[in-house]
Amino acid sequence: KQEVTQIPAALSVPEGENLVLNCSFTDSAIYNLQWFRQDPGKGLTSLLLIQSSQREQTSGRLNASLDKSSGRSTLYIAASQPGDSATYLCAVTGNQFYFGTGTSLTVIP
Amino acid sequence: GAVVSQHPSWVICKSGTSVKIECRSLDFQATTMFWYRQFPKQSLMLMATSNEGSKATYEQGVEKDKFLINHASLTLSTLTVTSAHPEDSSFYICSARAGQSVGYEQYFGPGTRLTVT
Numbered sequence: 714k715q716e717v718t719q720i721p722a723a724l725s726v727p728e729g730e731n732l733v734l735n736c737s738f739t740d741s742a743i744y745n746l747q748w749f750r751q752d753p754g755k756g757l758t759s760l761l762l763i764q765s766s767q768r769e770q771t772s773g774r775l776n777a778s779l780d781k782s783s784g785r786s787t788l789y790i791a792a793s794q795p796g797d798s799a800t801y802l803c804a805v806t807g808n809q810f811y812f813g814t815g816t817s818l819t820v821i822p
Numbered sequence: 823g824a825v826v827s828q829h830p831s832w833v834i835c836k837s838g839t840s841v842k843i844e845c846r847s848l849d850f851q852a853t854t855m856f857w858y859r860q861f862p863k864q865s866l867m868l869m870a871t872s873n874e875g876s877k878a879t880y881e882q883g884v885e886k887d888k889f890l891i892n893h894a895s896l897t898l899s900t901l902t903v904t905s906a907h908p909e910d911s912s913f914y915i916c917s918a919r920a921g922q923s924v925g926y927e928q929y930f931g932p933g934t935r936l937t938v939t
Binding site for chain 1: 865866868871915917927929930931932933935
């Protein structure tokens with residue numbers, strides 16, 4: 714069964730820092746990998762989707778990479794802002810959709 | 823992108839009553855819909871998968887008689903929590919996909935907060 718792990722579970726950084734969130738998965742037979750943001754008590758906002766044939770995707774200050782062979786993805790956030798504070802979830806699509814354990818990010822003004 | 827709505831966004835009900843949550847795909851036809859639940863500070867756990875016109879497939883440990891799922895049309899799925907108890911209090915999120923193949927992107931609803939008193 715696919716297992717998706719995110720490290721760290723929680724992260725606190727001062728405003729302006731660049732940061733990296735990690736996601737690892739055990740089965741490399743995936744169709745795609747997606748990063749989501751979830752604010753407290755809210756639903757999911759899709760940030761980036763990387764198809765299995767792609768290596769990275771970029772949107773604004775966000776860059777996500779995918780190394781399928783090693784079972785890893787990273788989400789890079791440049792020049793972090795307090796508004797980036799949220800929980801970030803990665804999810805992989807294999808024979809079904811598998812969510813990671815999440816990273817709770819706090820950006821301190 | 824595609825939009826999925828849920829109604830209600832939050833609901834409070836008394837123990838022993840039933841509550842229905844709706845999930846709608848607003849601008850596409852959803853062949854497959856999914857229901858997830860999320861406990862505080864935890865990730866989403868898949869409860870069931872439903873294909874339009876078919877019975878839902880429940881994940882191990884999810885009581886199908888307690889969590890009734892109906893996917894009667896290509897734009898609507900409902901989750902009914904029957905005889906709700908306080909331990910059913912959770913955040914319920916649905917998602918929808920335009921095709922049965924896993925290659926189709928899933929679009930998520932905003933979630934429904936259920937509190938059972």
